[in-house]
Amino acid sequence: MSLSPPSPAILRSRGAIITALGLTQIMAWGSSYYLPAVIAPAVSSDTGWPLAWVVGGLSLGLLVAGLISPRVGSSIERHGGRNVLAFSAGCIGVGQVGLAVAPNLAAYIAAWLVIGLGMGAGLYDAAFATLGRHYGHGARSAITMLTLFGGLASTICWPISALLLGEVGWRGTCLVYAAFQLAIALPLYLVILPREAPQPAVKPGVKEAAPILDNEADPSIIVVLAATLTLAAVISSTLSVHLLTILQGSGMALAAAVGLGVLVGPSQVAARAIEMMIARYHHPIFTKFASVTFVAIGVSALWAGMPIIPLALGFYGAGIGLESIARGTLPLALFGSNGYARLMGRLAMPSLIAQAAAPSAGALLLERFGPHGTLAALSGLALANVILACGLGWRMLRRRQSQVQTR
Helix, strand or coil, X not given: CCCCCCCHHHHHCHHHHHHHHHHHHHHHHHCCCCCHHHHHHHHHHHHCCCHXXXXXXXXXHHHHXXXXXXXXXXXXXXXXXXXXXXXXXXXXXXHHHHHHHCCCHHHHHHHHHHHHHHHHHHCHHHHHHHXXXXXXXXXXXXXXXXXXXXXXXXXXXHHHHHHHHHHHHHHHHHHHHHHHHHHHHHHHHHHHCCCCCCCCCCCCCCCCCCCCECCECCHHHHHHHHHHHHHHHHHHHHHHHHHHHHHHHCCCCHHHHHHHHCCHHHHHHXXXXXXXXXXXXXXXXXXXXXXXXXHHHHHHHHHHCCCCHHXXXXXHHHHHXXXXXXHHHXXXXXHCCCCHHHHHHHHHHHHHHHHHHHHHHHHHHHHHHHHHHHHHHHHHHHHHHHHHHHHHXXXXXXXXXXXXXXX
């Protein structure tokens, strides 16, 4: 059953919806995924809890997010994203309160599990699914615009978190983020996002409609797409945690490593801005090609030890910036709007679980093989992802040719 066209009310409020989702995405990422990078050392120092477990709370939260993502996608597909995103804000807010008052490590970890529910129900995949549910094929530009906001999350929230950490401590920082989620983000979702007519549930014994590519299901394309999205998530998650350590391991001072590391954020935003301007001229598969190629160039240049680290980080940042857009727009272009939200939930599951494991795997690689060996492994994954993306494009082309010949 195809989705009905967006209502005039939704069309009129498109700018308000994208802006609201953009602002809440910045704070959702900043108060969950990007938070431990700033407060984890202070938490460990203040409490005596092992730093590995303090940081590991995020990994467990991402694991929960991955496990619930198929259910989140199905819920958005049936009912729209309004209540799901509000639930996300509530979970992140309650989880932040739990962090702030945690008397022991077990309570701290439990709070991260609650935050994990919020991440699964409220970060990019859920937001993309919500836009797809609202706008159908017209969601591509909205998704691209949303990633422009999201690309600023670390740039905005890391300084905010550092400032709050100095003024009110790590527990006070968590309470401030909790107040934002519960007092601002939650009601904003309920006010700005429209109620939508529920889609009928699939009756018992009736197979759900599969995502379609040119009117025919092709599970092999879904498998390859899931694989390339997961590999991209592994690379970006590993480097988001260990990039500074890798740069310092090559003999660079901490200040210099931080100064170079911040180039990644602006590169993401710049690449997304360019993509937004030229998106109408190409299929999202070319955005995916550019993404995996740029990441491979950037990571391989770091591994080779080329004395052009700023350029290498610029390529890497541009690649992961485009990856966020491809993650939302490519499934929509390939399979259409019917079942898009449900498909996004299923695609998110392996990616989020891989993201949960990647930092620990990266730490193990650093311990055993050092920065050079870790970059070699990541370069291999990046090159494998280029091959996967090419295979995806070839499979699409063969499918199209086969359909033309049968007509």
